[in-house]
Amino acid sequence: MYRTYGKRLLDLALAIPALVLLSPVMGVVALLVRLKLGSPVLFRQERVGLDRQPFVLSKFRTMAETHDASGNLLPDEARLTPFGAFLRSTSLDELPEILTVVAGTMSLVGPRPLPIRYLPRFTAQQALRHGAKPGITGLAQVGGRNALTWEERFELDVRYVQTYSFLLDIKIILLTMRKILTREGISQPGHATSEEFWGSQG
Secondary structure, eight states, X not given: OIIIIIHHHHHHHHHHHHHHHHHHHHHHHHHHHHHHHOSOSEEEEEEEOGGGOEEEEEEEOOBOOOBOTTSXXXXXXXXXXXXXXXXXXXXXXXXXXXXXXXXTSSEEESOOOOBGGGGGGSOTTGGGGGGSOOEEEOHHHHTTGGGSOHHHHHHHHHHHHHHOOHHHHHHHHHHHHHHXXXXXXXXXXXXXXXXXXXXXXX
């Protein structure tokens, strides 16, 4: 029953009040992004959703649009500003995703949606992560976030898809709140955010 209707009801019961309460915060963050980083305020990218269907993910922008002499974007480490790093460490950049949860494309809890270009790089087992709606947070996020290897994250994602329940979702939401407060696992060692996934070896 939870997998059929309950998860959607939980999303709406939590996301709608959160959207109302956090709207002023979102307005302030949008203004600060506009002042510090310029336009556009939102970062939009096509991501993989439920059953491998594409959708457009929107987040507050955290990186400057800085290019080299040839017109190519500089690496993430060079474009991530202190303000952007603050947004990421506090997860404030994720707030626009609440709208996607209300719309029904995402869930509060589920595997994090990854770029479309990753699709051919998944193994058959890893691709099972697309058997649930992508989430703002998930088992991999509370289990280590970007400090985990890609393989470890995907293992947790698949485990979530196969076992999720009301109690597990509530547990993940509560653990996420603690993670945000402690700012654990924001980035992979040696990277501003997370390294590119090129596929699992072996």
